[in-house]
Amino acid sequence: MTQLTATTSTVESLAGRIWHRLRTLNPVYYIALVLLIGVVVQNPVFIQPDNFLVFLSRSAPPMLLTAGQVFVLVSGGFDLSVGSVVTSTVIISAILANNDPGTTWWVILLMLAGGAVVGLVNGMVTAYLKVPSLIATLGTLLIVRGIGLFWSGGAPRGYLPDNFRMWGRRGITGLFGLREFPYAVILLIVIGVLLWLLLHRLNYGRQLLALGDNPRAARLSGVNVNLVRISAFVICSMTAVVAGVLLGGRGGVSIETGTGMEMQSIAAAVLGGTMLLGGRGSVPAAMAGALALELLFSLLNLLGLPKPLRDAVQGLIIIGAVAYAAYSAKRNR
């Protein structure tokens, strides 16, 4: 315990600093790296830029969803409604667009606005009615999904026009000699950076972390607690809409799109070191967590493990990662 000075790091040499940085780096990056190596060993063509980009564009929706979920998780809440938002985005977009390319833009904007409304409802129910977010978003899960299916009568209607689907399916051709640079990856990078800025470089993010850490202290420090909390839900729902647009683009209309993604996004965020009940979390690490899960699925698939066992292994890995995090946190105290 010393008086604070400007140079806080006790490590001096460059190599020492790098070693220190590597040692304190979030373990999820190493997990992702090991899994990546595993996949490449099993399937060497995977690492070819074209193939890897295909993989990345497939992973973009869950990664974005996880990044959005982090906002709610660090604020101390949960958002179980994201899967439903994805489903409804796909179904309702198809009804509204109905294969008319002229409608794409306003449909996407409308969907984003719809996502904002869902987030607003989640946030306001949590903030003003004081309903625990787990329950509030369980309610909106049912409501949002119900609205989507009610509107469509239970089966997808209409088509998504090609210029809507291009976001999840196409890319810029001829870039850097690649076959195609997927728009999904571009969106992933752009939105990922935006969310990173928001959580880690803007005052807003620090207020969000403070809120998740200690809501009362945050309120007494002048943080507009309700506004910050609600906005976290809004951000989460809107990224879910983006994920929905990408998934709809990639796979076309289906009511199965989005099922189970809520738990997957929470698990991925936790794998990325996000602390449930708030106060700690990082967008890039959470995205790496989502990527690690996708890599894990690919690897298990390549290993030829039957599908059911993949669930079991996924469960083991999630528990193991979190237990390890808890264990090392205890050790570091």
Next chain:
Amino acid sequence: MKPFRILFFVLAAMLMVALVACGGGAPPAAQQAEQAAQQVEQAAGEAAQDVEKAADEAVAEVSEATSSTSEALGSEGAAVATEFYSQADYEAALRMRDLKPLNPDDPVWVQYLEENWVDTTQYKKDPPYTVCFSNAGVNNPWRVVGYTTMQAEVDLHPEIEKFIHVDAEGNDEKQISDIQDLVAGGNCDILIVSPNTTKALTPAVEEACKSLPVIVFDRGVQTDCPVAFVQPFGGFAGYNFGYEGAKFLVDNLPAKANVIALRILPGVDVLETRWAGARNLFAESDLNVVAVEFGDGNNDKVKTIVTDAIQKYGHIDGVWMDAGATAVAALEAFEDAGQPYPVINGEDQQDFLVKWQQEGLTAIAPTFPTFQWRTAVIAAMMTLKGERVNDPWALPQPAITQANLDQYVQPNMPPLFYAMCGCETMPDFPQRWGGTAP
């Protein structure tokens, strides 16, 4: 960290047990499969005169044989289904393929391939009628089209005063409660059931039979108590569906072509029998079935599976599917990978049919026709009027081929509209089915 170690041990042990249970010993299975299959053929052949009796004897051996076969077929031992395969049923389905409707002049939804008349005078009743319908769910597009068609059929019958629809939302437990509620309410003159799962709903249907006439359609139940069971091919539609698609692939692909089988999920009887119908044919063929994968009926997952398979095996030449809802997603995976379209079987959905016509695919669309939802209502009316009905009512099961494709392509209909609905001439078509006037 003692508990840590204990826990790890327990989990590891659980995992190993599971690995063993999954059939880690795949290699010898292939040989066993062949032998077992031969034994089965013998057993089946000997018992050909008395199918009923032979079935029981054969089942035990068959289950062993088929499970090994599926292992040989599946990549590394795909999940094993035993309950739903019956050699006798499979052969019955093949026999039905050669039958022609006995009343070819009637509309397709009231045609029958066999005569199995039962008397219903005991149920005769004067109108108006209250018809109750316990539905497994309207949780997929096929069921939505079917249910819409059913409602339209109900509207054609002025003698139906009330039509009570109860939706089980895909939950066995709930459907049992629903049926109990309907029976207890005491208002139903007849009960139509579309069971969520065959085995689970059997007790509830048995119970309902004691109080009122029951019509079962779509999926079956394991009891004879209902007045009539309505299904294409009289309950063997699944085998035929799978066989139709597999046969098309076998006929249209060169030897050693790579085929991938895309399934929705394991354990649902109508889907299991489809795979059973295809599996035997693939086993006998010289096609190379590289993978059997479950895509949950999810476009995104199917696309991922196909993309990975293309990457892993270099080329995929044929795609067999147990349901066509994700066929277009599978085709798009080929487009996105820059590969030529495979030989494929889809189903009678508009998006697939449109794609087929536009791209000139080599394809076939076996169907599980939604017109059977009309037939169920018609059978119910016949029962209440005391007219004789067929049990089982073996409807025809038409497939859409290159030859009759143009007849079924209706671009004004929603993408997941099932063309084989027999509803084109009904009032409010196409708006009621979500289409726009052409």
Next chain:
Amino acid sequence: MAESFLTEAQPVTETSSSGANDVPPVLEAQNIVKRFPGVVALNDVSVAFAPGEVHAVVGENGAGKSTLMKVLAGAHRPDEGRLLLNGEPVIFNHPSAAQASGISIIYQEFNLLPDRTVMENIYLGREPHRFGIVDYKQLEVNTRRVLRELEAEKLIDPRAMLGTLSVAQQQVVEIAKAISLDAKVLIMDEPTAALATHEVAVLTDLIHRLRARGIAIIYISHRLIEVFELSQKVTVMKDGELIGTKPTSDVTMGQVVEMMVGRVLTDYFPERGRPEDIGPMALRLENASNKMLHNIDLELRSGEIVGVAGLQGSGRTALAQAIFGVDPFETGTMVIQGEPRLLRKPAEAVRRRFGYVTEDRKTEGLTLKQPINDNVLLTLRTLQNKLARAFRNGTRNDKDLALELAQRVDVRAPGMDSEVQYLSGGNQQKVVLAKWLATDASVLIFDEPTRGIDVEAKASIHDRIRELARAGAVVMMISSELPEIIGMSDRVVVMWDGRIVGELPGGSSEAEIMQLATGFANGGFEGVAAPASNPQPAG
């Protein structure tokens, strides 16, 4: 722990504790060493506790008192050394083992469950039962008996939900719990921290009774006056080491303080405000009321420190929270710089450059999992939501500002990115202070600014408060410690029952303040505890 700039403490030679009483100790710690990662919390500590004796343990925060108590109570296992109970070596694996051996501890934060009844709390883990079925009748009988022993049976209903009781009542329940354990050794960690002065008297009384029963009482407190009133022996700790144990009668308060800090403390409080410092009226409350406060009239001037005295529950904290907009006034006016305006929420108060150093820094003041940097800048950031400024976060500028503020209040920590949960109480409090310096707050409300922190940090914070006043801030300071109120305030406002019952000039005597605060002057007296409200049946 803090690398002191003071001269090294002179080790006090151990005087043998023999003498008048040669009673064998009931509990003895020998050469205890306890390490936490990176810190030696206890280093070779040996101390003995005799029955029928109040043994005070004093020391600055971080001196290792609490760790020692946790070792004695079985919550921590020592890395080296041993415990002797009645001369026999014992090893406690769990608090329950210590409890079973007759060692009870009352922690600083109450260890009671608000959603359970009094009797369930007292006998938690020891319910009378048959085949696992709790005998609630017997439980109530037992509870009443214990309460009667403490002469508190009229004060507390055994079936009342604990959450409905007052703080003092809860303290009695805590002690009842310890007594019911048939404790031979009772450890009390800062028992008076949450009590008002006259409530302390009740506790003192109780302690004398317990002592008479032959119980060894280990008494931890920052309040040296209490220590000297109550204890027969005093042990001083510093930096995880035991400096010395002496009969209380052999030492003076000055000597104890010297042992604690290693220097003679002459001046506790900074110089009072000079007349020329005191500026114009900056904040005025007129007839302001809400549920807890009635007709508050108050004027605050810049450059002046106004002390707010009163018992726990007299409305001191409610006043602070009403001004700051946490539980706003419902009627009346507040005039800020000549503009009438009631603040409706804390965010509004922060925008108007109000600052509020809360009573409980851990639950209300700090975000414990965040680094010092973010805690210091938190309020400033709420004022910088404009995008252009928002991006300053994480820049060199920002970090420099935070560091400068932390240095100004003299935070001691490994670095600006260390999480505040790992800091000592005094340093945590300094971080809270830095947070409000960051916004240049012009109205500052301090609620118990030095509760539970060591002498040195205390002086540093007092200096800072006076500095702020000199610089023209409006300062309101709430404190339960009368010397602090008297030493710091230019003017003292006394509260009772949600009202302001009097105003005294700085330097008034404790007696004058207490007379107002206890309600003698107002024709009413509210006892230690209000009767238990709303008794609830157990079940």
Next chain:
Amino acid sequence: MAAISPPASQTSAFDRARHWLRDSRIPPVYGILVIIFLVSIVLDLVFGIDDQLYIFNRTIMTNVLVRSVALGIVAVGQTFVMIGASIDLSVAYLISLTAVGASFLMNGNPDNIWWSVLVLIGIGVVVGFVNGTLITRLKVNSLIATLGVGLIIKGLLNAAFDNFAGSVPASFQTFAYGSIGPMPISVLVLFLVVAVGWFILRRMRFGAHLYATGGSEEVARLSGLRTERILTMAHIICSTTAVLTGLFVVSRLRSGAPWVGTDGLYDLESIAATVIGGTTLSGGRGGVWGTLAGVLIFSLLDTTFNQIGINAYMKQILRGAIIILAVGFYTVRSMREAA
């Protein structure tokens, strides 16, 4: 308000009833239940497809209770873990496991019933123990730990069985279909489970200790309670109730399939019912009678929706809204009380 309040001796019957209700500690969720009951009658009168009011049809009301059995039993277990400030997402998978396991082990033979039930309860205890150990010893967040265990069970189960396997003997189906007098056995079992749950929570030491552990783990530990054991025990109880629910489900279905638990949404619905019943997610408060009311609300809604023939998707929307509103009503109400 105070100015015109009548003297205490002349309080109206309504006021007395209100006070009695407040003092009786009946969980407020029963108020919601009564409201929904009344709304059901109105809906049935206005939109009902039957001629008579279904509410007054004894068989249908019995069915409402039968509908509650599966969810009710497991929700009692969920109440235990939630009082302990934990949560269990693995119950749905455990229900599937039990259902499949029961039909596989019994395989239609009545002689197999007893040892099969014991084996399955044993599996439940192991799962509960693993959940509890992960949460209390390895400090894994309960949501993640039980989700992970659930995935593992799901995976192993699907790997071993992809299908209905075997069947339970007809005699075992008495559990679901038999009745004693007018009362179905399953409903009696539900009430028995609730009563036992109440007894454990409110009359036994373990219950008191569980409330303490959930109220504050630290306080409980420092009072000498073995909180790890207590919470693990709560998880074991929860898993055991999940096994019971699984047994009920399989006796109803005659044969179990790997998806019966997840299709029944027993994980999220048991949590929702428990929360609606007044047990807080933060632990230390609540009880099984409240949970029972929460479950009854769900089945009453199901039956009402069936009777008025409401669209399944509209049903989902309404159900979601009711979950939010019920819990919102609760928290707003408790805030007002606290203020």
